[in-house]
Amino acid sequence: MVKNIASFVTLTLTICVIMYVSFSSNEAVDFSKYSTKGMDLNYTVSNDEGGNADLLASNESEMLFSPYLGKSFVGFKEALAFKESGGNYFSVNTFGYLGKYQFGKETLRMIGIRNATKFLKDPRLQERAFVANAERNKWILRRDIKNFVGKRINGIIITESGILAAAHLAGPGNVKKYLRSYGLDNFADGYGTTVHHYMKxxxxxxxxxxxPNKEAKAI
Structure with missing residues (x-):
């Protein structure tokens, strides 16, 4: 019993150190080192769209936090990757979207990646691409983040992470349309997933x- 407790404490301290080092530095972080592959995680993201629970509700029974990642940025990117590809770096879907985060080739070109084959085989490059794309989207949507975060649209409270996730799904232009139409212009991808769904x-x-970085590049 004592041995198990000591192991748990050691694991917790190790994770805290990793998170502190990751987010206390302004230098680029190689998130491929922190993949959750093989771990049994309790994601904050459900497997369906059902239910009306507010994700920002204070009732803890309505919110499931990973004991490892919680609502951190690493938790955000891993939850998004889990939804996009099951966290598989080598995944290619039926529409040709690539990798752990399911990038389209046009988006990759905008962040400096022109060799899709190399991209698919390089987990570190995929992690850099995710951060670069998020930085670029945050710059494009900076005014909308300022104007809409905290407001309620279609029954959900708008948050920055919801905006960035929706931009990853649909592109920043479609997120602008959704916010500025107060949810009337709700883009859906080829599988029927909507901007509203990712926002929530x-x-x-x-x-x-x-x-925010207008010129963000992965390479």
């Missing part, structure tokens, strides 16, 4: 690590 599903994560 990825609400309330800490994305302060992402800095």
């Amino acid at each position: 599903r990825f609400s309330g994560y800490d994305t302060s690590y992402v800095k």
Whole structure:
């Protein structure tokens, strides 16, 4: 029993050190080192769209936090990756979207990646691409983040992480349309997943690590 407690405390301290080092530095962080592959995680994201529970509700019974990642930026990117590809770096979907975060080739070109084959084989590059794309989207949506975060649209409270997740799904232009139409213009991807759904599903994560950058590149 004592041995098990000591192991748990050691694991917890190790994770805290990793998180502190990751977010206390302004330098680029290689998030591929922190993959949750093989771990049994309790994601904050449900497997369906059902239910009306507010993701920002104070009732803890309505919110499931991973004991490892919680609502951190690493938790955000891993939850998004889990939804996109099951966290599989080598996944290619039926529409040709690539990797752990399911990037389209046009988006990759905008952040400096032109070799899709190399991209698919390089987990570190995929992690850099995710951060670069989020930084670029945050710059494009900076005014909308300022104007809409905290407001309620279609029954959900708008958060920065929800906006960035929706931009990853649909592109920043479609997120602008959704917000500025107060939810009337609700883009859906080829599988029927909407901007509204991502706004709700990825609400309330800490994305302060992402800095707005018009010229963000993965390479």
